[in-house]
Amino acid sequence: MEGFRYLDHTGDLGIELFGRSREALFEHAGEAFTDIVTDPATVHASFEVEISVDGADVEQLLVEWLTELIYRFDAQGWLFRRYRIRSLDDHHLSGTVQGEPYDPDRHPIRTTVKGATYHQLEVTRTEDGWKARVIFDL
Amino acid sequence: MSGEEIRGRSRDLMEALFRKLPSGVGSSRKDFELRRRDLHRVLEEGVGWTLEQGFGTREDRAHIEAEGCIPGADPSRVSDRALERGKRQLGTVGSGNHFVEVGRVQEIFDERAAAAMGLAKGMATVLIHTGSRGLGHQVCSDYISVMIKAARTYGIDLPDRQLCCAPVESREGRDYLAAMAGAANFAFVNRQMIMHWTREAFSELFGSGNGGLELVYDVCHNIAKLETHRVDGMATRLCVHRKGATRAFPPGHREVPERYRHVGQPVLVPGDMGRCSYVLAGTEAGYSETFGSACHGAGRVMSRKQAKKAAGGRSIVRELEERGVMVKGASRATLVEEISDAYKDVNDVVNVLHQAGISRKVAKLAPLVVIKG
Numbered sequence: 001m002e003g004f005r006y007l008d009h010t011g012d013l014g015i016e017l018f019g020r021s022r023e024a025l026f027e028h029a030g031e032a033f034t035d036i037v038t039d040p041a042t043v044h045a046s047f048e049v050e051i052s053v054d055g056a057d058v059e060q061l062l063v064e065w066l067t068e069l070i071y072r073f074d075a076q077g078w079l080f081r082r083y084r085i086r087s088l089d090d091h092h093l094s095g096t097v098q099g100e101p102y103d104p105d106r107h108p109i110r111t112t113v114k115g116a117t118y119h120q121l122e123v124t125r126t127e128d129g130w131k132a133r134v135i136f137d138l
Numbered sequence: 139m140s141g142e143e144i145r146g147r148s149r150d151l152m153e154a155l156f157r158k159l160p161s162g163v164g165s166s167r168k169d170f171e172l173r174r175r176d177l178h179r180v181l182e183e184g185v186g187w188t189l190e191q192g193f194g195t196r197e198d199r200a201h202i203e204a205e206g207c208i209p210g211a212d213p214s215r216v217s218d219r220a221l222e223r224g225k226r227q228l229g230t231v232g233s234g235n236h237f238v239e240v241g242r243v244q245e246i247f248d249e250r251a252a253a254a255m256g257l258a259k260g261m262a263t264v265l266i267h268t269g270s271r272g273l274g275h276q277v278c279s280d281y282i283s284v285m286i287k288a289a290r291t292y293g294i295d296l297p298d299r300q301l302c303c304a305p306v307e308s309r310e311g312r313d314y315l316a317a318m319a320g321a322a323n324f325a326f327v328n329r330q331m332i333m334h335w336t337r338e339a340f341s342e343l344f345g346s347g348n349g350g351l352e353l354v355y356d357v358c359h360n361i362a363k364l365e366t367h368r369v370d371g372m373a374t375r376l377c378v379h380r381k382g383a384t385r386a387f388p389p390g391h392r393e394v395p396e397r398y399r400h401v402g403q404p405v406l407v408p409g410d411m412g413r414c415s416y417v418l419a420g421t422e423a424g425y426s427e428t429f430g431s432a433c434h435g436a437g438r439v440m441s442r443k444q445a446k447k448a449a450g451g452r453s454i455v456r457e458l459e460e461r462g463v464m465v466k467g468a469s470r471a472t473l474v475e476e477i478s479d480a481y482k483d484v485n486d487v488v489n490v491l492h493q494a495g496i497s498r499k500v501a502k503l504a505p506l507v508v509i510k511g
Contacts, residue, residue: 009441071219075272112233118298
């Protein structure tokens with residue numbers, strides 16, 4: 001499987017991610033975040049932004065990556081449609097994201113996210129790639 | 139003012155509140171912009187800053203936990219990112235379970251405590267439930283990274299990394315408490331500003347100074363505080379972490395405002411937007427058994443996904459209207475996630491608090507108008 005799916009969680013919201021590579025896994029994490037917040041089909045890839053984050057290991061990197069996207073939306077009003085990870089190792093990630101500023105008339109808000117958590121966080125290797133689980137604090 | 143007066147004009151009031159109170163993503167008042175210097179003062183001084191700006195009154199201050207300022211806040215311990223997230227969100231309700239609810243006192247359980255709190259049957263009430271907004275969430279995200287490292291430094295074995303921590307007296311612990319106090323002070327100011335604009339809306343519709351609204355109590359939730367409690371008979375300094383909880387101090391405690399000292403601190407337990415909410419009073423039993431804490435809401439019973447499914451094609455607004463509750467939210471998604479069915483029945487939850495003696499029922503509030511972020 002490739003992409004993401006929602007997990008049922010009483011208090012908050014969880015996602016399960018699948019990717020053939022770690023890069024794909026992180027790109028799907030970005031796509032899942034956009035899908036949580038709004039309808040991705042309404043977001044135009046009009047602008048490109050460079051993003052890089054650091055972490056002590058791949059799991060922390062995943063939380064930091066999502067924390068960065070939450071911050072860009074909550075503080076700066078950015079919504080992204082396309083995610084491209086250029087380089088990714090155990091401690092560093094850099095990539096480009098494409099999107100546009102949030103427009104209340106065009107972007108329906110589904111849920112707002114307070115933060116990405118480490119609760120039950122997992123990034124694991126599978127037979128055909130990578131799998132992860134993240135719970136968001138809503 | 140009575141609930142009946144509200145009922146006659148509930149639609150007007152709902153529209154007025156919705157206009158005055160910024161709710162929904164990215165919304166803020168056009169006539170209010172915060173400078174960076176002021177944001178630092180908000181974090182350091184809490185409600186002291188708000189009063190200087192003309193939001194709220196001195197009498198309000200006496201009815202706010204810690205008089206609206208947790209000491210020891212240090213904005214330099216708060217990241218630029220957190221400040222940036224907070225800057226545009228001061229004076230906003232926010233989404234999720236946050237709300238402003240106008241209601242009326244439906245039932246009184248404890249006449250003496252209700253009288254002390256100025257509550258009488260049929261009287262109009264306002265509940266404001268919001269907090270430190272994006273600023274607090276970013277402080278949390280930032281310090282989780284710090285605490286994961288700290289747990290390693292201090293050799294603390296974690297069953298789940300989200301439970302990361304450090305000794306209270308460590309540098310990391312002190313930094314966090316200074317940042318958290320800043321976030322709590324931001325939350326006091328946020329609620330005070332929303333209360334001010336709510337008063338404006340009431341005043342415009344019903345006349346009378348301050349819109350006839352007097353602050354009963356403003357209490358924190360989801361916060362850690364350094365307090366002294368008895369442990370095994372010994373007075374012990376503790377860091378009491380009230381997560382999903384709120385403070386409930388007993389009669390006679392010096393941190394309970396004078397007006398309530400003979401009945402105990404007012405404890406606010408909001409329910410969901412369709413049922414009701416409660417005002418309780420703190421007790422001695424609660425003070426010794428739960429370090430003076432009670433739950434701060436009913437708690438969810440359905441995930442948001444389940445709630446969405448349960449709401450299906452239903453018109454939540456119409457359903458509530460039929461039950462006498464007018465509701466307006468910035469998005470349908472929020473209303474759907476917050477349907478009554480998604481929450482435990484607050485009546486059951488509060489009865490447990492009451493019967494266990496953790497807090498005492500004082501009054502039950504029924505909703506009339508609800509604004510969701």
